[in-house]
Amino acid sequence: MAESPGGPEAGKRLDLRLVPVVVVAWSAALAGGFVDGVWSAVLAVALGLLGGVFLVAGHRQRPSGVRPGTLFATLALACVLGAAVAVHCAVIAGNREKGPLAPAMAADEGVVVHLLITGSPTLSPAPGHSSDGRWMVDASLIDLTAKGSVVHGTADIVVTGGADWQNVRAGQRVRTTGTLKQVREGQPEAALLNASSAPVVTGSGFDIRQTAAEVRKRFVSAGDWLPPDAAGLLPGMVTGDTSALPESLETAMKTTGMTHLTAVSGANCSLILGGFILLARCFRWARPAAGAFAACGLLAFVIMVGPDPSVLRAAVMGTVGLAALTGGLRGRSLSFLCLATTILLLLDPAMAASVGFLLSVLATLGIVLLAARIASWIPARVPRWLAAGVAVPLSAQLLCGPVIVALQPQFSSFALIANVVAGPLVAPVTIFGTIAVPLAATLPWLAVVPIAVAGICAGLVAGVARFFAGLSGAALPWAEGPVGVVAMVLSSMVTLLAVWMALHLADVKRHAMRLHCAVMVLLDR
Structure with a gap:
């Protein structure tokens, strides 16, 4: 028997109830990547209040008003999840603006950094000179020494360095020097480390990513x-x-x-x-x-x-x-x-x-x-x-x-x-x-x-x-x-x-x- 012209799902209406949820969540995440942590917090509060308004409005519907109630519940869920995304953006922005790396980035001076490698190195070739490109790898901060003082904390960092960085592996603890720079807007990392020296391995632990590499x-x-x-x-x-x-x-x-x-x-x-x-x-x-x-x-x-x-x-x-x-x-x-x-x-x-x-x-x-x-x-x-x-x-x-x-x-x-x-x-x-x-x-x-x-x-x-x-x-x-x-x-x-x-x-x-x-x-x- 031939298929119907519309296919197996032609007679089924699209379920659009979660479309507002993903639109609000994506908008909140996109806005949170380009504004300060304070504005992300303000957006979270506003969405939370708006979600409460929709929830109250939905409860006031009569039992016969099934469709309006469902609509208000969907909008309330969209606002609540959007507020959760905005809170996450505020935390990331706050860690970038007031975290352990903020003073060193503001001073724009050389630092000594102790890192835990969390990713695999990738080549970032220079335009027109692929052989002279620099290597990039994700890492997590263990401690940082700047102006004679040691700072401990947790922050995600992107490291860029020369050919010596192509051999680092996930799970290794390395020490290096360099300068901290701001990342591009929309990136989740707290800073970009422009390494000025080769990594010195101080230890290594088991990491499934290293085995996979x-x-x-x-x-x-x-x-x-x-x-x-x-x-x-x-x-x-x-x-x-x-x-x-x-x-x-x-x-x-x-x-x-x-x-x-x-x-x-x-x-x-x-x-x-x-x-x-x-x-x-x-x-x-x-x-x-x-x-x-x-x-x-x-x-x-x-x-x-x-x-x-x-x-x-x-x-x-x-x-x-x-x-x-x-x-x-x-x-x-x-x-x-x-x-x-x-x-x-x-x-x-x-x-x-x-x-x-x-x-x-x-x-x-x-x-x-x-x-x-x-x-x-x-x-x-x-x-x-x-x-x-x-x-x-x-x-x-x-x-x-x-x-x-x-x-x-x-x-x-x-x-x-x-x-x-x-x-x-x-x-x-x-x-x-x-x-x-x-x-x-x-x-x-x-x-x-x-x-x-x-x-x-x-x-x-x-x-x-x-x-x-x-x-x-x-x-x-x-x-x-x-x-x-x-x-x-x-x-x-x-x-x-x-x-x-x-x-x-x-x-x-x-x-x-x-x-x-x-x-x-x-x-x-």
């Missing part, structure tokens, strides 16, 4: 025998490590809009989660046991690639996207997305100013709202996996396009077709590559086969990127600023309409004939 490093080494494109792209597609990615291939992937494949994204997490669910079903486990097994598998994957905020965000969004595609939320995928976004903003308000977070939410929103519907437009004789392979990247691109052109005024002409062609190759790269990661660290000889399979598919993805990037008109200039954003919004709407018309020729013909008859009647009159 060593596992990832061995995985990169295990694929050295692959061709350069495959050897560089495979770690990026599996663990997000692009250190071995050839520069020419990176440029080709940017041109074709495929750079999201070289980072741990919601798609990776969806594949991992779906793989564990299918494995659990093969053993005929009950749904709760299968869900717990899949959640543990996803957690292990997150730990393996590094539990950074971007990875945790991808895991949450991947779970939402998979649930939306499988229909497991019974038409309430949008509510789940709003709830997940609000929780992430409560935990880390700085995500509100992150472009990566915005793109993740928009891509997941596109999957939630459009993917199943677009897939249902495709004729039933087309395999469902192929329909989903076209609908998912198209729906994500339609919503992410305006943000992408705001960052880079360029139109990737072949982005959709390149992602559709490369789509079937992403799953084997992710699954076999993930299997190979722990094997490369424990039993390298067993990792050869999965690395070979994943490497072949990764090489084909690289070939797709290079082929479409080499075509004429692969990257076209686009208008800058608000004009370019509005133009891309209109382009997305026209594209969606064109896709519907191409897949509903009979309906288009019927509507055209009705319009023709209406015009003829009007002219006769």
Whole structure:
């Protein structure tokens, strides 16, 4: 039996009750990242009072007034959660303005800092001189010595330094010198340390991130025998490590809009989660046991690639996207997305100013709202996996396009077709590559086969990127600023309409004939 025109969720109304919650929470987090702690506190109080007003107004409704009561309760919840986000922003701003690092930043003098490394070093290349770039790493303050006095406290710091900092690992305690600078607005860290000396390791403790970094490093080494494109792209597609990615291939992937494949994204997490669910079903486990097994598998994957905020965000969004595609939320995928976004903003308000977070939410929103519907437009004789392979990247691109052109005024002409062609190759790269990661660290000889399979598919993805990037008109200039954003919004709407018309020729013909008859009647009159 063919699907209904609107798809499985066409007859179900969107649950919009949590949309005000995420809008207020995001607005509060965005405002809190660019104002002082006092104003964040004022915003928290104002939202708390407004939430109380809505709550009282809802209680005064008569029993018959169910809808108004629900509306007031939703608005009250939005204000309360927005106030909680504002309080978190006030605490972060207060720690930055009056914390242990504030006097040293105001003096703008050299300091001696004792730090606990909490992240993995990343290269921040200087423009035009990638080899002379500086390394960045996240750390936490242990103590600070300035003007002969020692200050103890807790604060998050971003350290930038020379090549000596590329070897530090999470869990190490290091001592260094440098000057403290203000971070950019919207960043959660208290300060930026411009290190003037190499780190001196004073101690080391167990940190799961350090173990994960060593596992990832061995995985990169295990694929050295692959061709350069495959050897560089495979770690990026599996663990997000692009250190071995050839520069020419990176440029080709940017041109074709495929750079999201070289980072741990919601798609990776969806594949991992779906793989564990299918494995659990093969053993005929009950749904709760299968869900717990899949959640543990996803957690292990997150730990393996590094539990950074971007990875945790991808895991949450991947779970939402998979649930939306499988229909497991019974038409309430949008509510789940709003709830997940609000929780992430409560935990880390700085995500509100992150472009990566915005793109993740928009891509997941596109999957939630459009993917199943677009897939249902495709004729039933087309395999469902192929329909989903076209609908998912198209729906994500339609919503992410305006943000992408705001960052880079360029139109990737072949982005959709390149992602559709490369789509079937992403799953084997992710699954076999993930299997190979722990094997490369424990039993390298067993990792050869999965690395070979994943490497072949990764090489084909690289070939797709290079082929479409080499075509004429692969990257076209686009208008800058608000004009370019509005133009891309209109382009997305026209594209969606064109896709519907191409897949509903009979309906288009019927509507055209009705319009023709209406015009003829009007002219006769």
